[in-house]
Structures are given as structure tokens and as C-alpha cells.
Amino acid sequence: MIYRAGGTAAVLSLAVSGAAYAAVQAGSDVIQPLGANRAALAAIGTSGTDSDSGSSAKATQDPMTVSGQSTSVTTLTQDEVQPHQVVTRETKELPAGETKVQTAGVDGVARVTYQVTWADDTEISREAVSRVVLTPAVDQVVLVGTGTATEVALAQAGDGKTPESAQAVAKVLMGSYGWGESEYSCLHSLWTRESSWNYQAKNPSSDAYGIPQSLPGDKMASVSSDWATNPVTQITWGLGYIAGRYGSPCGAWAHSEATGWY
The missing domain is CATH 2.20.230.10 (Resuscitation-promoting factor rpfb.)
Incomplete structure (x- = not known):
């Protein structure tokens, strides 16, 4: 901090924050400190003497009025x-x-x-x-959730790629035909004979394919193009085929028992 008395300056050294700085106004009586702690300044109590007039000035808080902000x-x-x-x-x-x-x-x-x-x-x-x-x-x-009761039941049944899962899928889909447990028993027997519920089953002599042994296999494309790899597609097609040709799984099973095919 620098005080001016007459034309002679007495210099006081004051430690302030590294982020603070002084703004010097030429010709003013007090160089205004920016960012200084006022309480620290008031406690300094150091005076400077003007050699020309012999008067003394003491640093106090009063003359440290800051016109701006630090x-x-x-x-x-x-x-x-x-x-x-x-x-x-x-x-x-x-x-x-x-x-x-x-x-x-x-x-x-x-x-x-x-x-x-x-x-x-x-x-x-x-x-x-x-x-x-x-x-x-x-x-x-x-x-x-966005599923219907059938969609939820199918999701719980699995993807149909194991015999147990395929059978669970068939039970769900049979519900839309109104077929009960007795009809499922006939269906179980029929497709166990045909394919053992294996969605990749292929008859080497006739090229019948899938769980229902569609002949040829690409007939099931009427349901979906993924007929060769999707057991749900195969079961959906097989139930529709049985309903249209024999009326019910037990009707298809009776024909298979009599002729060895359905």
C-alpha cells in the first residue's frame, strides 16, 4: 500500500492473497486495494512521515474506502x-x-x-x-409390458428348442382352438412318434421336416419364413394343419394309428 503526503511516498509492504491485485489511480491520495482483507489492513497501524511538511499519516480502516469490488x-x-x-x-x-x-x-x-x-x-x-x-x-x-395373455404365456413357455419347451408352447397355442388336456394327450403321442418334438428333425426318406414333420418343410413358410429354425412357427403351422384336415389332435392321432402317417 502506498500513501502520498505532499509529493513524497512512504511505502508499506502488506501481504495479501495471491489472487488480489492493486489498481493505481494517478494523482489520488490513496491507492485503492482490490481484494484485500479490511480487518487485516486496519490492524497494521504503521505510519509514514512527510519529509516536506513534517506531518504524519497513520494507516487506519477509515481511509481504505473501496469504490469498486475486488x-x-x-x-x-x-x-x-x-x-x-x-x-x-x-x-x-x-x-x-x-x-x-x-x-x-x-x-x-x-x-x-x-x-x-x-x-x-x-x-x-x-x-x-x-x-x-x-x-x-x-x-x-x-x-x-405390452403382451396379451397368449404372448405372456408363450414367453414363459420358452423358445421351443427343447422337447419340454416345445410341449409347453403347444399347450399354450392349443388354447385358441378350444382343445383341452385330452386333445393334448393325443397331440403329445402324435408328435412324439413323428419327431420326438425335435424342431430340427428331418426324415431322410421323405424330406419331412420339423416337429410336425411337414412335407415338404417349406409348407410352413405360410406362417413365417423362419420355419426351419423357429419351433413356434412349426407348432403354429402343425396345429393349423391338424385342425383343417382332421378337426382335432385326437382325429389326427386316430388316423396315424390306422395308417402310420397323418
Whole structure:
């Protein structure tokens, strides 16, 4: 801090924050400090003497009136929680309107460095200058049901690629024909004889294919083009074939018993 008395200056050395600085106004009686702590300044109590007039001046708080604000810029680094997001996915495996959390959400953590601008002791702005993810957030995945009762039951039955799963699929699909347990018993016997419920079964002598032993196999393309690899497609086609030609699985089984084919 510099006081002017007459034309001679007495210089006082004052330790202030590294972010503070002085603004010098030419010809003024007091060089105004920016960013200085006023209480510290008032406690200095050091005087300077004017060699021309012999008068003395004492540094007190009163003459340190600041017409503007001190400004400074600092950096601040802190770890911050990064909230997880919620993602919804539709599925036919749940009844329409039902929801289920498939994956629980987990918040992440990021280390953020800010550039902070101060006016005196008041923060007036901050800007993020770097961000490092320490722990990534994990989205919460919520399933939203869109399935009908049949679609849900099929999802629970499985993909049909094992005999047990294929039989469960057949039971579900038979419901649309109004066939009960007795008809399923006939169907079970029929397709056990034909293919052992193997969706990849192929008759080497006739090229009949799949669980219902469609002849030829590509007849099942009337249901879907994935007939060679999708047991549900095969079962859907086979039940329709039985209904159209024999009326019911027991009718098809009776014909197979009599002739060895259906």
C-alpha cells in the first residue's frame, strides 16, 4: 500500500492473497486495494512521515474506502454424484401395463474442476473446465409390458428348442382352438412318434421336416419364413394343419394309428 503526503511516498509492504491485485489511480491520495482483507489492513497501524511538511499519516480502516469490488479467480476440484438415467423397454413377456425393473440404476461419480470467479468474498460465476469419470453411472432399465395373455404365456413357455419347451408352447397355442388336456394327450403321442418334438428333425426318406414333420418343410413358410429354425412357427403351422384336415389332435392321432402317417 502506498500513501502520498505532499509529493513524497512512504511505502508499506502488506501481504495479501495471491489472487488480489492493486489498481493505481494517478494523482489520488490513496491507492485503492482490490481484494484485500479490511480487518487485516486496519490492524497494521504503521505510519509514514512527510519529509516536506513534517506531518504524519497513520494507516487506519477509515481511509481504505473501496469504490469498486475486488475480483479474483480460483480453481475448485470436487467429486460429484452423476445421477443414473432411467430407460424403458417394451416387452411382450409382461402383461400390458405391467412394469418390472430389469436392471437397477447406480449413480456414478465424476471429478470436476471449476474455474470460480469471486467479487470480494462472493462467488459470482463458475465454469467447469475438466471432468473425469471415476465411476460410470449405470442406467436403470424398466420393462413395460405390452403382451396379451397368449404372448405372456408363450414367453414363459420358452423358445421351443427343447422337447419340454416345445410341449409347453403347444399347450399354450392349443388354447385358441378350444382343445383341452385330452386333445393334448393325443397331440403329445402324435408328435412324439413323428419327431420326438425335435424342431430340427428331418426324415431322410421323405424330406419331412420339423416337429410336425411337414412335407415338404417349406409348407410352413405360410406362417413365417423362419420355419426351419423357429419351433413356434412349426407348432403354429402343425396345429393349423391338424385342425383343417382332421378337426382335432385326437382325429389326427386316430388316423396315424390306422395308417402310420397323418
